[in-house]
Amino acid sequence: MAEQSIVIAGYAETEVAFKSGRSAYDFAGEAFAMLLEATGVEKDRIDGLSVTVPLSECGNPFYAVYTTEALGLSPNWLNYGGIGGCSATGGVARAMSAIRDGHCEIAVVLSGDAPSTQWGARYGAWRGEFQDPVGILGPPAAFGLLMSRYEHQFGLKPEALGKIAITQREHALLNDNALPRFKKPLTMEDYLGSRMIADPLRLLDCVMFCDGGNAFLVTTEAMAKKLGIDKTVRPTAYAEVTNFNGNQACPDVTENGFSELAPKVFAQSGLGPGDIGSFHPYDDFTIAVMMQLEEFGFCRRGEGCDYVLATDLSYQGDVPLNTGGGQLSAGQPGLASGGLNLAEAVRQMFGEAGERQVANSRTSLVTGIGVIPYARNWGTSTAMILEA
Amino acid sequence: MSEQEAQRPVPKANAFVPTDAFWQATQQGELMLQYCLDTGQFQHYPRPVSMYTGSRNLEWRQVSGKGTIYACTVVRVPGPGLEGRVPLSVVTVELEEGVRILGNVLDHDPETVAIGQKVELAWDRIDDEVQYPAFNIVGG
Numbered sequence: 001m002a003e004q005s006i007v008i009a010g011y012a013e014t015e016v017a018f019k020s021g022r023s024a025y026d027f028a029g030e031a032f033a034m035l036l037e038a039t040g041v042e043k044d045r046i047d048g049l050s051v052t053v054p055l056s057e058c059g060n061p062f063y064a065v066y067t068t069e070a071l072g073l074s075p076n077w078l079n080y081g082g083i084g085g086c087s088a089t090g091g092v093a094r095a096m097s098a099i100r101d102g103h104c105e106i107a108v109v110l111s112g113d114a115p116s117t118q119w120g121a122r123y124g125a126w127r128g129e130f131q132d133p134v135g136i137l138g139p140p141a142a143f144g145l146l147m148s149r150y151e152h153q154f155g156l157k158p159e160a161l162g163k164i165a166i167t168q169r170e171h172a173l174l175n176d177n178a179l180p181r182f183k184k185p186l187t188m189e190d191y192l193g194s195r196m197i198a199d200p201l202r203l204l205d206c207v208m209f210c211d212g213g214n215a216f217l218v219t220t221e222a223m224a225k226k227l228g229i230d231k232t233v234r235p236t237a238y239a240e241v242t243n244f245n246g247n248q249a250c251p252d253v254t255e256n257g258f259s260e261l262a263p264k265v266f267a268q269s270g271l272g273p274g275d276i277g278s279f280h281p282y283d284d285f286t287i288a289v290m291m292q293l294e295e296f297g298f299c300r301r302g303e304g305c306d307y308v309l310a311t312d313l314s315y316q317g318d319v320p321l322n323t324g325g326g327q328l329s330a331g332q333p334g335l336a337s338g339g340l341n342l343a344e345a346v347r348q349m350f351g352e353a354g355e356r357q358v359a360n361s362r363t364s365l366v367t368g369i370g371v372i373p374y375a376r377n378w379g380t381s382t383a384m385i386l387e388a
Numbered sequence: 389m390s391e392q393e394a395q396r397p398v399p400k401a402n403a404f405v406p407t408d409a410f411w412q413a414t415q416q417g418e419l420m421l422q423y424c425l426d427t428g429q430f431q432h433y434p435r436p437v438s439m440y441t442g443s444r445n446l447e448w449r450q451v452s453g454k455g456t457i458y459a460c461t462v463v464r465v466p467g468p469g470l471e472g473r474v475p476l477s478v479v480t481v482e483l484e485e486g487v488r489i490l491g492n493v494l495d496h497d498p499e500t501v502a503i504g505q506k507v508e509l510a511w512d513r514i515d516d517e518v519q520y521p522a523f524n525i526v527g528g
Contacts, residue, residue: 126433129399129407133520134490135476137467144461145480152459152503198478199462247439249431249487253459374433375459375480375488 006096007232008386009217009224010039011350013343015177016212016331019116024054024063025070027213027336028112032071035108035215039229043072048104048218050079050091052111055334056211059120067110077103084370085282086240086382087111088214088339093238093384095218105223112213113334131374140206142372143285144198150254150287151200154302158200160309161286162191164321165204165328167313168283172325174315174356179210179331186329205286212333214343231350237268237385243373244381257381258295258367265365266297269385273297276385277360278348279319280341282369283326288378292367293319296383315356323348323356338368338382345386362388396469396514405436409448411518419509419521421487423449430487453509453521455483462498477501481523495524 012034014027028051036043049071051064060066064080077098081087091109098104115121136142150156169186172178186204194204217229224232239261245251266272273296281292290304298319299307313321324330324344327337345364347353364386371379401411413420421430424438425445437444459480466474477498482488493501494510507523514520 124403126404128403129401129410130433131490132397132469133399133514134492135463135467135470135473135478136490137470140465141461141463141478144463145459145478148461148503149459149480196462196464198464201461249429249439250458250482375490 005221006099007219007221007224007234008092008346009219009227009229009232010035010041011214011216011343011346012038013177013214013340014212016179016210016333018179018181018208018210018331020114020211021117022114022211023118024057024112024114024213025067026112027114027211027333028067028110028215029070031112031213031215032108032110035217039217039227041106041217041227046073046106046108047075048077048095048098048107049073049075050081050095050107050109052087052091052113052335052339053080053082054113054336055115055121056113056118057120059122075104077107083242083368083380083382084335085284085338086368086370086380087335088216088342089238089366089368089382089384090240092216092218092235092342093240093382096235099218099220105219107218109216109218111215111336111339113336114211115334116209116211126374139284139372140201141198143287144201145375146253146377147200147287150291153254155305156200157305157309158192159188160305161205161290162188163308164286164289164313165191168322168326169329171315171323171356172329174354175324175330177330178325179208182325182329182331201285207284207327207332210331210333212331212340213336214339216339216342216346233346233349233386233388235384236387237265238383239264239268240380240382242380245376251376253377254291254301256291256295256377258292258383261381261383262296265383265385269387271363271385275363276365277320277363278323278345278358279321280345280364280366281322282338282341282367283322283328284332284337284369286328288369289321296365315353315358320358323353323358338370341368342366349386349388395471398514398518399520405434407434410434413450414519414521417511419451419453420448421451421485421489422446430485432487432489451483451485451487453483455481455507457501457503457505457507458482458488460501460503479523481507492522493525494522495528501525
């Protein structure tokens with residue numbers, strides 16, 4: 001991104017909870033209040049808002065407008081982000097564009113969702129006729145198919161995926177916001193013994209839906225200074241693609257949106273994989289993490305298993321991976337999910353990660369994945385590089 | 389037919405785009421898919437326009453139902469419409485006509501279904517009137 005003067009000038013994240021009994025509005029509101037407190041920004045200074053479409057409230061097409069009422073905001077720019085787990089990073093990028101175009105000066109990117117309390121999604125489209133009858137009712141079966149193809153082309157070592165799950169669990173133990181039920185270490189025996197959900201996908205390869213919220217403040221560097229905010233990070237690269245290979249009937253499904261995005265974000269930032277201080281890939285499934293390690297050039301495609309087994313992915317290691325536990329071990333707060341990876345990246349770069357603080361807090365790479373399509377990999381991919 | 393099979397929801401035609409041609413063909417034991425007349429390529433699932441050109445110059449054409457398993461899994465978790473069906477073999481089949489379709493393999497132990505196996509069209513009875521395209525392993 002050419003404009004390097006726009007920054008993320010604050011973040012907030014609620015605890016995640018399973019069947020909290022609370023609404024998306026309430027989690028978003030909590031994150032919003034936390035953000036105001038953390039940044040010291042007065043509510044009425046906020047003139048831009050990006051709201052993530054939540055699973056729990058998506059039956060209401062006016063959720064974003066209702067949210068402005070709920071928060072007492074009168075924004076001059078309002079975005080309703082419907083790219084699932086990409087909505088947080090995508091929301092920041094859209095807020096940056098809006099600020100650059102002069103629509104607003106101080107934007108909040110807000111995500112709250114409570115799908116373990118209330119389910120509001122009805123996907124419709126082709127699914128009733130061409131997907132549901134086959135028995136693909138959700139993401140695990142689709143990812144079982146994807147994993148099988150990866151295994152066929154490159155081989156799959158379950159211990160490598162297990163190591164991703166175990167490493168992230170170790171990180172979750174150090175994260176106060178993680179789901180209480182994940183506050184116990186995981187062994188390789190636990191991983192390998194976890195039941196098959198959709199072969200070769202095991203239970204411990206998957207996230208668990210829960211409830212939660214997060215928020216980010218986006219403004220210019222000059223405005224952040226004026227507001228007395230001293231901690232900021234600069235998104236110096238962003239790229240996004242939806243429906244990758246969407247005009248091909250028979251693409252290689254192990255090739256994915258990140259194959260296109262990785263070269264773009266590295267070119268925009270002038271950085272390479274070796275410069276990344278911590279890596280926060282969207283982690284709905286362990287295989288998605290491994291495929292991203294490959295696409296972002298930490299290793300070559302097909303060599304992810306050996307790479308993971310040979311590399312220290314802990315917060316103290318060579319490539320600190322989802323240092324808050326990620327969604328796999330902190331819990332997936334519905335479609336507020338992408339903000340969980342982003343919040344941890346910003347937290348690390350603000351030097352606020354406590355016991356799990358990484359050594360290199362100058363750079364990080366955050367990604368998003370959104371939506372599971374028909375017989376492919378995933379719908380939307382986003383990648384963002386942050387620099388101090 | 390078992391009682392469990394009888395509980396499966398019958399898909400509602402025309403919910404997304406007009407699909408009467410597909411459903412009428414299933415009654416004859418034929419698989420019809422959407423075909424782009426401009427590029428000579430099939431697409432599945434059916435769409436409002438050609439995913440190749442964006443035009444509506446589409447028609448329904450019969451396909452052989454012969455193909456190769458491109459990806460395969462075994463769904464083991466029960467859910468709506470899966471009563472009595474798990475463990476269920478779910479596969480992506482690449483048809484000879486150059487298009488992929490999701491389906492179930494009916495005639496095999498799901499554990500023995502593998503990528504690369506040749507399949508042919510089979511029919512899965514949802515109720516007395518409706519049958520749904522599925523696959524059997526060739527020579528299985």
